[in-house]
Amino acid sequence: MTLPRIAPMLATPGVLPPAGQDMRWAYETKQDGQRVVVYLPGDGSVVLRARSGEDITAAYPELLSLGGALGSTAAILDGEIVVLDERGRGDFQRLQSRMGLAHAPARAARRAAETPVHLMLFDVMHLRGDLTGTRYARRRQELEALGLAGPFWSTPSALVGHGESALRATRENALEGLVCKRLDSVYEPGVRSRAWIKIRNMRTADVIIGGWSPGRGRLAGLPGAVLVGQREAGRLRYAGSVGTGWSTEERLALARLLSAAESDTCPFDTVPPVPGAHWVLPLLVGEVRYSTRTRAGLLRQPSWHRLRPDLAPEDSAADLP
Incomplete structure (x- = not known):
């Protein structure tokens, strides 16, 4: 049939x-x-x-x-x-x-x-x-x-x-x-x-920004995504790339903060395989929403929620699997 x-x-x-x-x-x-x-x-x-x-x-x-x-x-x-x-x-x-x-x-x-x-x-x-x-x-x-x-x-x-x-x-x-x-x-x-x-069902996590990757098209010259991690046993463990959740104004403000924190050294304990990545000093803490984690601990479907100037980088260690 x-x-x-x-x-x-x-x-x-x-x-x-x-x-x-x-x-x-x-x-x-x-x-x-x-x-x-x-x-x-x-x-x-x-x-x-x-x-x-x-x-x-x-x-x-x-x-x-x-x-x-x-x-x-x-x-x-x-x-x-x-x-x-x-x-x-x-x-x-x-x-x-x-x-x-x-x-x-x-x-x-x-x-x-x-x-x-x-x-x-x-x-x-x-x-x-x-x-x-x-x-x-x-x-x-x-x-x-x-x-x-x-x-x-x-x-x-x-x-x-x-x-x-x-x-x-x-x-x-x-x-x-x-x-x-x-x-x-x-x-x-x-x-x-x-x-x-x-x-x-979305979860939230506090993360440290350790780098960013350039945007394309209308986002050229701006961060297309930030590379984030969390502290584990004194090391900054890479937790994934977050590329959504900002308004244009928020992305511009974030670009200025990232420029001020620019670094030549990757802050993650293992360098993530992100072509064209720019590294920053791990000073900025943000809150992201995500659905689940992979077995490697990476965030799935992450979305930026807000900066957390009230938190120090050492405070963002809690919810790793």
């Missing part, structure tokens, strides 16, 4: 629905992985397409057996490919070693044996016909009735109502966040819709 191409529906960043509307929404754990649309034509085959529409099937050979999971029933499913850590949470750093191998099947097979992925399914857009115009609550019933649970895939539950409790649970378990989905919403292919709201 030839299945139609369906672009994934996208969520809009936001906050929990008002308490009075809580029971009109379902809540799903936000997964830290690669979005995928799964095409099951009912002939035993499977095609996996990334959000861009690229065919990435060959990158994940362990998911090929999903093609026969529904027998001759044709379906199009929505989900997220993750690599689970020891606590059952998505680990994006481990997943990165599996991405980009769609044109290298031999390498993909080796990586699959070393670092298997898991497909989290959360929607169905086609099943014995088009379901995109069907309400989320009904689509969810259809998906769960398929009973898709296997060695490399599952259908995590969705919670109707109790949004505050659901969000609190994601924070307590160090999960990426929550996706809120209106029960009466239809599936809008390719649309970033207010019917789906994503809430990312």
Whole structure:
């Protein structure tokens, strides 16, 4: 059977629905992985397409057996490919070693044996016909009735109502966040819709600026990103590059401060691999927001929040893993 191409529906960043509307929404754990649309034509085959529409099937050979999971029933499913850590949470750093191998099947097979992925399914857009115009609550019933649970895939539950409790649970378990989905919403292919709201759990950290990398385009001549670290056992450990979160005025003010602190010596205990980096004396402390850390301790999705002139550099040591 030839299945139609369906672009994934996208969520809009936001906050929990008002308490009075809580029971009109379902809540799903936000997964830290690669979005995928799964095409099951009912002939035993499977095609996996990334959000861009690229065919990435060959990158994940362990998911090929999903093609026969529904027998001759044709379906199009929505989900997220993750690599689970020891606590059952998505680990994006481990997943990165599996991405980009769609044109290298031999390498993909080796990586699959070393670092298997898991497909989290959360929607169905086609099943014995088009379901995109069907309400989320009904689509969810259809998906769960398929009973898709296997060695490399599952259908995590969705919670109707109790949004505050659901969000609190994601924070307590160090999960990426929550996706809120209106029960009466239809599936809008390719649309970033207010019917789906994503809430990312962001953490904060105090960091020391040890350098910066030049901006490009309209940011030419200004810092494009600052290179930050934290104290550990008396050394300044590199924690990553932060390139967002400033207004133009704030970036100009920061440029003046960095110029005054210019240094010929890298202050980090290990020189970070940042081409064209400029080093500064490790005097400026700032606060950043971020989602998680990599196993190497680098900040993921960091964003600048503010300077902390009230803190001395030796105060920014606390929350390294």
